[in-house]
Amino acid sequence: MSKADACAVILWVGATMYAIFGGADFGGGFWDLFSGDAERGRRPRARIQRSLTPVWEANHVWLIFILVVLWTAFPEAFGAIMSTLYVPLSLAALGIVLRGAGFAFRKSVESLPAQRALGACFAVSSLMTPFFMGAVVGAIAAGNVPAEGNGPAFSSWLEPLPLLTGAMFVASGAYLAAIFLVADSRRAGEGEMEKYFARRALWAAGVAGVFAVAGIFALHSDARYIFDRLVAEGLPLVILSAICGTAVLAMLLRGLRRGLRPLAIVAVAAVIWGWGVAQFPYLLPTSLDISTAAAPDPTLVSVLVVFCIAAVTILPALALLYSLAQRDIVGESGE
Amino acid sequence: MLGLDALPLAASESNLLAARELMAFTLAFHIVLASIGVAFPAIVLTANYIGLRRQDPDAMRLARRWSKVAAVTFATGAVTGTVLSFEFGLLWPEFMARFGDAFGIAFAIEGLFFFTEAIFLAIYIYGWKRLGGWAHFWSGVPMLVAGFGGAFSVVTANAWMNTPQGFELDAAGRVVDTAPFQVLFSPAWSYEVPHMILAAYMVAGFLFASVYAVGMLRGRRDRHHRLGLLIPLTIACLATPLQIFWGDLAAREVADHQPAKFAAFECIQETGPDQTEYLGGICTDDGVKGAIGIPGLDSLLVGFSTDTVVTGLEDIPADERPPANTLLHLSFDTMVGIGFALLALGAWLAFGWWRRRDIPATPWFLRAVAVSGAAAVVALWCGWIVTEVGRQPWIVQGFMRTEEAVTEAEGIWFAFAGVMLLYAALGTTAILVIRGMTKRWREQGESDESETPYAPSAGGRAG
Numbered sequence: 033m034s035k036a037d038a039c040a041v042i043l044w045v046g047a048t049m050y051a052i053f054g055g056a057d058f059g060g061g062f063w064d065l066f067s068g069d070a071e072r073g074r075r076p077r078a079r080i081q082r083s084l085t086p087v088w089e090a091n092h093v094w095l096i097f098i099l100v101v102l103w104t105a106f107p108e109a110f111g112a113i114m115s116t117l118y119v120p121l122s123l124a125a126l127g128i129v130l131r132g133a134g135f136a137f138r139k140s141v142e143s144l145p146a147q148r149a150l151g152a153c154f155a156v157s158s159l160m161t162p163f164f165m166g167a168v169v170g171a172i173a174a175g176n177v178p179a180e181g182n183g184p185a186f187s188s189w190l191e192p193l194p195l196l197t198g199a200m201f202v203a204s205g206a207y208l209a210a211i212f213l214v215a216d217s218r219r220a221g222e223g224e225m226e227k228y229f230a231r232r233a234l235w236a237a238g239v240a241g242v243f244a245v246a247g248i249f250a251l252h253s254d255a256r257y258i259f260d261r262l263v264a265e266g267l268p269l270v271i272l273s274a275i276c277g278t279a280v281l282a283m284l285l286r287g288l289r290r291g292l293r294p295l296a297i298v299a300v301a302a303v304i305w306g307w308g309v310a311q312f313p314y315l316l317p318t319s320l321d322i323s324t325a326a327a328p329d330p331t332l333v334s335v336l337v338v339f340c341i342a343a344v345t346i347l348p349a350l351a352l353l354y355s356l357a358q359r360d361i362v363g364e365s366g367e
Numbered sequence: 368m369l370g371l372d373a374l375p376l377a378a379s380e381s382n383l384l385a386a387r388e389l390m391a392f393t394l395a396f397h398i399v400l401a402s403i404g405v406a407f408p409a410i411v412l413t414a415n416y417i418g419l420r421r422q423d424p425d426a427m428r429l430a431r432r433w434s435k436v437a438a439v440t441f442a443t444g445a446v447t448g449t450v451l452s453f454e455f456g457l458l459w460p461e462f463m464a465r466f467g468d469a470f471g472i473a474f475a476i477e478g479l480f481f482f483t484e485a486i487f488l489a490i491y492i493y494g495w496k497r498l499g500g501w502a503h504f505w506s507g508v509p510m511l512v513a514g515f516g517g518a519f520s521v522v523t524a525n526a527w528m529n530t531p532q533g534f535e536l537d538a539a540g541r542v543v544d545t546a547p548f549q550v551l552f553s554p555a556w557s558y559e560v561p562h563m564i565l566a567a568y569m570v571a572g573f574l575f576a577s578v579y580a581v582g583m584l585r586g587r588r589d590r591h592h593r594l595g596l597l598i599p600l601t602i603a604c605l606a607t608p609l610q611i612f613w614g615d616l617a618a619r620e621v622a623d624h625q626p627a628k629f630a631a632f633e634c635i636q637e638t639g640p641d642q643t644e645y646l647g648g649i650c651t652d653d654g655v656k657g658a659i660g661i662p663g664l665d666s667l668l669v670g671f672s673t674d675t676v677v678t679g680l681e682d683i684p685a686d687e688r689p690p691a692n693t694l695l696h697l698s699f700d701t702m703v704g705i706g707f708a709l710l711a712l713g714a715w716l717a718f719g720w721w722r723r724r725d726i727p728a729t730p731w732f733l734r735a736v737a738v739s740g741a742a743a744v745v746a747l748w749c750g751w752i753v754t755e756v757g758r759q760p761w762i763v764q765g766f767m768r769t770e771e772a773v774t775e776a777e778g779i780w781f782a783f784a785g786v787m788l789l790y791a792a793l794g795t796t797a798i799l800v801i802r803g804m805t806k807r808w809r810e811q812g813e814s815d816e817s818e819t820p821y822a823p824s825a826g827g828r829a830g
């Protein structure tokens with residue numbers, strides 16, 4: 033594997049982490065939005081808030097990680113994506129501001145109207161951000177970003193595949209969030225909430241599954257390069273995702289809880305890696321490949337070294353944070 | 368034909384101005400939050416340490432409340448920082464596409480520190496009640512390290528834009544080779560990085576202290592307020608003399624590395640020895656109007672002798688001179704002026720402490736502290752205006768002009784207007800939220816948190 037390929041793998045690791053953990057945080061906002069009025073939504077909202085509070089900022093850093101690796105290791109691709117897809121990217125950035133601020137401020141105010149307004153900010157932007165990020169990914173997959181940049185500002189992403197990808201990002205975040213919230217409710221002994229989120233996980237799984245199948249048709253018509261390789265080299269990963277997704281559905285229906293989270297994570301991660309395998313060796317199919325876009329070797333080595341340092345320092349620290357949060361040693365109650 | 372040619376040029380010039388204004392505005396907003404993020408750990412951990420060491424409930428309460436405020440400012444800083452990451456690409460795609468492989472290296476390292484900060488800040492802020500006292504204290508220490516490391520990596524990236532090195536270009540201007548260590552330690556890092564870290568400590572320290580000075584002026588003179596004033600104020604006042612020393616050093620280095628920038632903010636037109644140092648005034652092509660001039664001082668400051676030759680703008684090609692010389696000059700003077708005023712404030716505190724072991728008794732001292740936070744923020748902004756506007760017309764000094772880097776996207780002025788509204792709402796809400804928190808704390812008085820902040824099992828160990 034070349035150094036450039038290794039950096040592309042790092043980029044995909046970051047994207048996977050962000051899609052799973054960042055995606056689940058956005059999914060929490062999705063369920064917050066649809067938990068009904070203040071009275072009915074009180075308990076699910078409180079559950080969502082408790083689960084998100086200690087971890088969402090650390091999860092958000094994966095986005096910075098992706099941006100930094102992309103612009104350092106593959107500056108041309110970064111420039112091309114940014115100068116073409118600036119509309120959905122700006123909307124995603126707007127969503128990031130509203131989501132972060134809305135969430136952090138809501139838990140620090142006490143009056144109900146203020147909580148409601150900030151909560152609406154948090155929840156609506158939790159829908160908006162993954163949707164537009166998905167649209168960006170879909171537009172890249174569809175080959176709508178030219179290597180030299182400055183592609184069409186609107187027609188590059190206002191197409192079935194990017195829009196469908198956006199919807200799929202929202203759905204997969206909601207799916208993961210519901211699964212994580214089932215586990216969190218169970219650990220906190222909130223049986224009613226556990227059932228509440230299990231029902232929603234089932235729905236989200238169904239919807240995400242429908243989107244995934246529709247996505248395959250959209251790939252067939254709009255992103256032929258990726259489609260052809262997804263049903264060849266990428267097929268094992270597609271099958272893995274389908275098996276895990278089905279297993280999650282079956283377990284939810286039968287009320288089984290153990291192993292739900294890893295299976296759901298693998299179901300989502302396998303799609304991301306399937307996409308990566310299908311897109312290889314292109315960063316921007318089919319105008320810019322990994323080796324052409326890559327920075328000079330010393331820069332790539334720096335990125336690899338930084339990633340190795342992160343693997344031995346940041347990942348254990350993240351694991352510590354998650355384990356403290358899971359045991360409720362770190363959380364709202366400890367504030 | 369002429370009309371067709373002129374039109375896109377006009378459009379791109381308009382884009383350049385809009386993009387620069389948008390970048391400046393979002394940076395100015397973020398840099399205040401970033402400063403709090405860098406220096407907050409030292410301030411809160413000092414209070415926490417005093418609280419644990421001396422079993423001081425006032426210090427402990429301050430540390431807990433500050434950590435709640437930090438939860439709000441850190442979240443705001445995290446999102447405004449993300450906006451800046453997007454803006455690098457959205458506003459300056461050509462810059463990133465051409466120089467991302469050199470410029471980016473420092474940011475790759477910054478990612479490590481940002482993770483560290485986010486993880487341990489969460490453990491610290493949300494671990495008060497369930498972690499043992501000293502375990503909790505130590506969980507905050509990585510934030511302190513991350514503050515230094517994060518500031519280093521971001522500011523060293525800016526230093527590289529001012530004194531770029533460590534890369535090789537081919538005929539087309541593409542980076543074909545890099546030397547990461549040279550990129551990370553370009554000449555300007557040695558003065559920009561310490562200057563900014565000290566600025567962060569001053570901004571955060573004076574800002575925190577000014578809140579308690581206002582409280583004391585309103586008659587709340589209990590120990591809680593005195594300690595809340597003294598801890599951050601002492602830290603900021605210790606940073607101030609170091610900052611003036613480093614600022615002096617930085618100015619001399621800038622005269623050496625970026626003579627155009629130096630000549631612009633000092634309003635020097637003609638190259639030569641015996642340069643006059645101008646305080647205030649308006650810069651024009653034929654000299655400074657309405658300034659106080661001290662003959663020979665500028666040469667003396669640059670080279671420790673009035674014989675020192677300082678480059679004037681006449682020797683800089685017209686299309687490489689920074690714009691807005693008066694703005695640069697007044698920004699520089701304002702920054703230096705505020706720096707010395709804050710030094711005097713520190714001396715006042717030191718004198719009072721030496722004579723009476725107390726904060727100076729006069730309300731004028733509290734009034735001075737009350738405005739010191741805002742003054743420090745203004746000085747911070749002025750410093751960045753000098754650095755960034757002074758580098759123009761370059762985005763990478765000597766290698767790429769800002770006009771070559773700017774996006775061709777449309778609607779940047781609309782984006783600018785939208786971002787102004789968004790950030791106005793963001794800033795106002797953040798302030799209202801923090802004010803709401805402090806109001807609730809005042810109503811609760813000291814009762815709510817007089818209990819030990821740590822778990823019962825850990826309470827014994829807390830002392």
